[in-house]
Amino acid sequence: MSNTIDDIGISTTGERRAVVSVPGTTPDPDWVIVARGLKREYDMGGEIVRALRGVDLAIRKNEYVAIMGPSGSGKSTLMNLIGCLDSPNGGEYWLNGMLVSAMSDDQLARVRNKEIGFVFQTFNLLPRATALQNVELPLVYAGIPADERKRRATEALDSVQLGPRLHHRPNELSGGQRQRVAIARALVNRPSILLADEPTGNLDSTTSQEIMRVFENLSRQGQTVVMVTHEPDIAAHARRVVVLRDGIVESDERRERFVDRVGISHATTKVAHD
Amino acid sequence: MNPFEAVRLALDTIRTQKLKSAFTLMGVCIGVMFLIAVVSIVNGMGNYLKDDLVGKLIAINSFELRHRPNINMGDVDNATWEEYRKRKRLRYHEVAPVAEVLPEGTRYAVIADNQLSMTSQYGRGPRTVRVTGVEGDFFDIKALEVTDGRLPTPQEYMLGTPVVVIGPDVVERLFPNLNPIDREVRIAGVPYRVIGVTETQGSAFGMSFDNVAYVPYKAPARRLFNAEPTMIDAMMIQSPSEAEMTETMERVRTVMRTLHQLRPAEKDDFAMQTADSALEFWNKLQGYLVLAGVALPAFGLVVGAIVIMNIMLVAVAERTAEIGLRKALGARRKDILSQFIVEASTLGAVGAMAGVGLGVVIAMIMRAVTPLPTAVAPWSVVLGVVVGAGVGIISGVYPASRASRLDPITALRAE
Incomplete structure (x- = not known):
């Protein structure tokens, strides 16, 4: 167990409280994500569903955070808001010093392209495109010229050890390889945050561990990682765990406290730190 | 993107x-x-x-002075036909005054034609042939040459000598396996001497341009072309260039209006047919x-x-x-x-x-x-x-x- 890693880029409760407490102020650029009193309600045929009822959340650069919670807790809604796929009904969301909650659809698309790297449970690769073409996709929308796209996509695939698989289509790759293509795609535009939604949900436990190692390495290299999951032993790979319940933050603590409280065997978490 | x-x-x-x-x-x-x-x-x-079709009928930079257009592609109504029918026919004596005003370098020819029966002692039965009486620069304007024999001489034109230049179809029918030159052929019973055979002019819409014969306008067949021997069907006029043709047409129009004593308000009672006007329809x-x-x-x-x-x-x-x-x-x-x-x-x-x-x-x-x-x-x-x-x-x-x-x-x- 290396305490040094945990010491890097972990924000203290006091710091977080300070940064979320004053609405309307632009947070210090060190804070990648600042959500103040975030609310999201859905109108389901006349019935108002309050998915988020005032979430305060502050994540500093280089933190590795897991967002947990049972189904219906609002974690998917929070992920959509953090990923700029949706806009809140109330509160403010600052991403990298930008007030995202006030942006138009096209501005949000721009922010998703530049600031967010998505990794999905079902990989969401284009089936008819090669690994390289899949990874190039965010660069296409960023307006990067073709030869630079190719160079950067190749680099990104190399960084997840898929250099020899550039021209394979998703159906020629294993689940773990597909998810690594998705991670390369998420990273290719050098986003502020890597946002993973149940990244191991469709993988067996060995492959899950493999993907968690990739995340761990990225975090060590300075990448801010936010991972949404309902599995406590996956959440335990992060350095900080936020638990949602009924649309509000129930707990926000270091991994060690979370592991102690929920009681996950040390063996599962050990792998990530090899 | x-x-x-x-x-x-x-x-x-x-x-x-x-x-x-x-x-x-x-x-x-x-x-x-x-x-x-x-x-x-x-x-x-x-x-x-x-x-x-029209290219074969009307030579380049040329027009035909006629009493009415002869190439009408179906767009003539009854009233127009009625008016055409009443028009004065062109007469041979009108050719000279028209020829007088033509700019230098302009060619002209007189044309009168009809379908006439031709026979020879060498071939089978009578053959109906388009016989054209010509005078002037006809063969030059049409750029029509003989493959055999010669064209009529100025003397033959002047005297109306019964000589004939025949098309390849006529040769085939009336002179099978024979050289027709200097042999006798009869046009509507009158003997003519064959002096030349034209090159082939091809066909259009299944209509042969080679079933033809050309005689001097003043030859005896003149009586058979039109109701009166002094009538002609057309005067063919060719300018050296397209630009000069417009001017020439204007001059011809003026002369013709004078000859026909038309008042300024009256319309032309003759036609000047160009390739363009034939293709109008x-x-x-x-x-x-x-x-x-x-x-x-x-x-x-x-x-x-x-x-x-x-x-x-x-x-x-x-x-x-x-x-x-x-x-x-x-x-x-x-x-x-x-x-x-x-x-x-x-x-x-x-x-x-x-x-x-x-x-x-x-x-x-x-x-x-x-x-x-x-x-x-x-x-x-x-x-x-x-x-x-x-x-x-x-x-x-x-x-x-x-x-x-x-x-x-x-x-x-x-x-």
């Missing part, structure tokens, strides 16, 4: 879904195919009339035919548009997850919109190009198996491809706008 990228994406989709794309393209393909084929056939008919008809050639394929294109729209709606539904993903990765509404519009218009353009290919093949087949010299009009190729792409764009707008409005969260969840 730049347009080139979008086209590449669209071509990829077409390549990976060949069968579906083929069905999608059929409507546009057939529409454009008919467009190309019909336009090239109409074009071919036009070229045929201009070059083969055709040009009008061609307009309608091309219109039909464009209107009929339009139905095919409408069907093609509906099919493309349908296929694109299906494609949008099938690719909901893809659209969601693209949006999550930073595609803006207009990126998605243009992706699907470009895809639809690429489909349309590819269909149109296939149609162009098939249309050209049809035109080539027509050219090979019919006498029509079909000619693919370059503008119809451009129009075809543009219309095909346009059909794609129009039918792609609605599906594309549906795709672009998809909510990325719901779209991502679709599988």
Whole structure:
């Protein structure tokens, strides 16, 4: 167990409280994500569903955070808001010093392209495109010229050890390889945050561990990682765990406290730190 | 995303879904195919009339002074015919005053003709031949040469000597396996001496230009060309250049109006027929035919548009997850919109190009198996491809706008 890693880029409760407490102020650029009193309600045929009822959340650069919670807790809604796929009904969301909650659809698309790297449970690769073409996709929308796209996509695939698989289509790759293509795609535009939604949900436990190692390495290299999951032993790979319940933050603590409280065997978490 | 990228994406989709794309393209393909084929056939008919038919009847930079036009492609109404019928016929004595005002270098000829029966002691039975009495520069204007023998001399023209220059068809019929030169032939019973055989002039619409005979206008056959021997059918006038022809026509008009004692308010009671005036009706008809050639394929294109729209709606539904993903990765509404519009218009353009290919093949087949010299009009190729792409764009707008409005969260969840 290396305490040094945990010491890097972990924000203290006091710091977080300070940064979320004053609405309307632009947070210090060190804070990648600042959500103040975030609310999201859905109108389901006349019935108002309050998915988020005032979430305060502050994540500093280089933190590795897991967002947990049972189904219906609002974690998917929070992920959509953090990923700029949706806009809140109330509160403010600052991403990298930008007030995202006030942006138009096209501005949000721009922010998703530049600031967010998505990794999905079902990989969401284009089936008819090669690994390289899949990874190039965010660069296409960023307006990067073709030869630079190719160079950067190749680099990104190399960084997840898929250099020899550039021209394979998703159906020629294993689940773990597909998810690594998705991670390369998420990273290719050098986003502020890597946002993973149940990244191991469709993988067996060995492959899950493999993907968690990739995340761990990225975090060590300075990448801010936010991972949404309902599995406590996956959440335990992060350095900080936020638990949602009924649309509000129930707990926000270091991994060690979370592991102690929920009681996950040390063996599962050990792998990530090899 | 730049347009080139979008086209590449669209071509990829077409390549990976060949069968579906083929069905999608059929409507546009057939529409454009008919467009190309019909336009090239109409074009071919036009070229045929201009070059083969009228071109053979009316020499370059020339016009024919007649009492009424003799090439009417069907657009003359009854009242006009009635007026034509009452007109004064052209007379031989009018030729000299007209010839007097012609600018230097202008050629002219006198023409009077009729279908007359010809016989010879060497061949089978009588043959009905178009016999033309000529005088002046007739053979020069028509650029008609003899392959055998000679043309009439000025003396023969002046004296009306019974000599004749015959066409190859007449030789074949009346002088089988014989050299006709200096042999006797009878035109309506009157003996003539054959002095020459013309080169072949071909045929048009199954009508041979070689079943002809030319005699000096003053020869005895003159009595048989028209009701009165002094009548002529036409005076053929050829200017050295197109520019001079207009001036010449103006002079001839003035002389003729004077000879016919027309008052300024009265219309001309004679005609000056040029190749253009002979083709006037055709040009009008061609307009309608091309219109039909464009209107009929339009139905095919409408069907093609509906099919493309349908296929694109299906494609949008099938690719909901893809659209969601693209949006999550930073595609803006207009990126998605243009992706699907470009895809639809690429489909349309590819269909149109296939149609162009098939249309050209049809035109080539027509050219090979019919006498029509079909000619693919370059503008119809451009129009075809543009219309095909346009059909794609129009039918792609609605599906594309549906795709672009998809909510990325719901779209991502679709599988």
